[in-house]
Amino acid sequence: MKILEMVKEAKTIGITGHVRPDGDCIGASLALYLYLQKNLPEVRVDVFLDTPPPFFACLQGFEAIINDGKSDIKEYDIFFALDAPQNRLGKAENLFKKAKTRINIDHHVSNDGDGDINIMQPEAAATCELLYSLLDFPDELDADIAKAIYIGIAHDTGVFRYGSMTPKTFEIIAALMKYDFDFAQILNDTYFERTYVQHQILGRALLESIVFMDGRCIVSCLSRRTLDFYHVGSGDFEGIVNRLLATKGVECAIFMYQTRGHEYKVSLRSQGVVDVAEIAGCFGGGGHVRAAGVTMKGTFHDVVNIISSRIEAQLDSRKNVG
Ligand code: AMP
Ligand code: MN
Numbered sequence: 001m002k003i004l005e006m007v008k009e010a011k012t013i014g015i016t017g018h019v020r021p022d023g024d025c026i027g028a029s030l031a032l033y034l035y036l037q038k039n040l041p042e043v044r045v046d047v048f049l050d051t052p053p054p055f056f057a058c059l060q061g062f063e064a065i066i067n068d069g070k071s072d073i074k075e076y077d078i079f080f081a082l083d084a085p086q087n088r089l090g091k092a093e094n095l096f097k098k099a100k101t102r103i104n105i106d107h108h109v110s111n112d113g114d115g116d117i118n119i120m121q122p123e124a125a126a127t128c129e130l131l132y133s134l135l136d137f138p139d140e141l142d143a144d145i146a147k148a149i150y151i152g153i154a155h156d157t158g159v160f161r162y163g164s165m166t167p168k169t170f171e172i173i174a175a176l177m178k179y180d181f182d183f184a185q186i187l188n189d190t191y192f193e194r195t196y197v198q199h200q201i202l203g204r205a206l207l208e209s210i211v212f213m214d215g216r217c218i219v220s221c222l223s224r225r226t227l228d229f230y231h232v233g234s235g236d237f238e239g240i241v242n243r244l245l246a247t248k249g250v251e252c253a254i255f256m257y258q259t260r261g262h263e264y265k266v267s268l269r270s271q272g273v274v275d276v277a278e279i280a281g282c283f284g285g286g287g288h289v290r291a292a293g294v295t296m297k298g299t300f301h302d303v304v305n306i307i308s309s310r311i312e313a314q315l316d317s318r319k320n321v322g
């Protein structure tokens, strides 16, 4: 079923994505918002997301994003959750739960689907790729919608580099590039350019990283004290864990930062042998086989010990099989 078929009776539509929204989540939410407005001008469409990093202001619809999860509508006819399961929706979770029809569109292997309609495709490189395949008129987009989808796919594939890319993904990118937007500049503005602070904390994370398990694992942790010293914001960690993973010989990378007291946000990345979604899932998180996240309680050593024992168990069992 395509998007316009799903929403054909609706007068009010809500859209949201996961907390700490990334390029895919923001791109998909705004692309869907713009697409619905374009095709159904008489329908009220609201988009709810945590405050995104400011460089995403280059996307049309950015100023319409509602950050506080508040609305005068209590029960939307349709509510979309994009790139996330229900328990990661943050402030809009309640609006999603109360909606008459809930639609969940996601590519995370850890998401079983929480909606009345669930479109789960773990093989899609990005939720934006999946969303594109659900548009009724993919040939009749406009530059703003194309740009939002392009950003989402670019960000979730490390700019078209990950193994999740398929010929279909490249075909979609080729179709999007026919629209009139500056596809090189937008990647520079939203992906490659780093603030001074971001470079400093990347430097700290690399400098203080530790390799273990004969160099197959790497971990780095930034304490609350360090983050406060540099005045780091939540979007400033993007890319650090991938740089750790790019260390020669490393199979699995762990990057963590202290959210408060004995609590850490943990990012896991794998070259493919270790399934990090499975490990994050054991502690209430999730993600993909090669990229997953979770928030964990304990000291730095507690968290590293418990995660590395799971990594070791997976590496050992693979070795026995192989
Ligand atoms: P991150 O390490 O935060 O960049 O996340 C890596 C991947 O795992 C992304 O696709 C996230 O959407 C997903 N992810 C991160 N944290 C969680 C979580 N607590 N539950 C489910 N998926 C997550
Ligand atoms: Mn995401």
Ligand code: MN
Binding pocket: 024, 025, 083, 107, 126, 127, 156
């Ligand atoms: Mn995604």
